[in-house]
Amino acid sequence: MAKKKHIFLIGFMGVGKSTISSELSRLSKRKEIDTDAQIIKEQKMTIPELFEKKGEAYFRNCETNLLERLKEKEEALIISCGGGMAMRKQNAALMKESGIVVWLTATPETILERVRENQDRPILKGNMNVEFIAELMEQRRKKYEAAADIIVRTDNRTVEEICREIMSQAVND
Numbered sequence: 105m106a107k108k109k110h111i112f113l114i115g116f117m118g119v120g121k122s123t124i125s126s127e128l129s130r131l132s133k134r135k136e137i138d139t140d141a142q143i144i145k146e147q148k149m150t151i152p153e154l155f156e157k158k159g160e161a162y163f164r165n166c167e168t169n170l171l172e173r174l175k176e177k178e179e180a181l182i183i184s185c186g187g188g189m190a191m192r193k194q195n196a197a198l199m200k201e202s203g204i205v206v207w208l209t210a211t212p213e214t215i216l217e218r219v220r221e222n223q224d225r226p227i228l229k230g231n232m233n234v235e236f237i238a239e240l241m242e243q244r245r246k247k248y249e250a251a252a253d254i255i256v257r258t259d260n261r262t263v264e265e266i267c268r269e270i271m272s273q274a275v276n277d
């Protein structure tokens with residue numbers, strides 16, 4: 105029998121990766137891993153602390169290193185990725201080699217609604233406006249697209265609808 109593949113959830117900050125991940129984990133009975141949470145645990149620092157004390161490049165290396173380790177796991181997992189994970193070509197390749205990559209999308213307006221009260225995202229610090237979000241999203245769009253096997257829209261849809269679509273396309277068991 106073919107080895108079951110991980111499911112990687114990628115996409116912009118605030119697109120709903122964590123929410124979708126926990127519901128998918130429940131439905132598929134697979135364990136979930138949140139790459140940000142895993143890095144926080146291993147590095148014993150929050151994301152803003154990591155960016156401030158070690159720098160963004162260090163954080164990006166932690167992400168790549170984590171993907172390399174996840175690739176070796178036998179058990180198929182639901183993996184919720186930090187919003188910048190697909191920006192490195194190497195990361196996109198690592199994800200493709202070990203799983204199915206699902207790109208969750210939403211409009212900049214929806215994103216702003218979801219992230220505006222949260223202070224834990226260094227990239228958005230001082231940039232909590234639709235214009236910044238729309239521009240960064242546009243800069244990143246081609247890389248998300250290149251990494252994705254499946255694209256799933258999340259605007260005005262329930263968690264259940266979104267998960268059903270992902271399950272039907274990406275869960276091979």
Ligand code: S3P
Pocket residue numbers: 115116117118121140151185186187188189224225226227
């Ligand atoms: C980032 C997204 C964040 C986190 C870090 C950088 C990004 O994850 O990894 O703040 O560059 O888009 P979420 O998408 O879970 O907010």
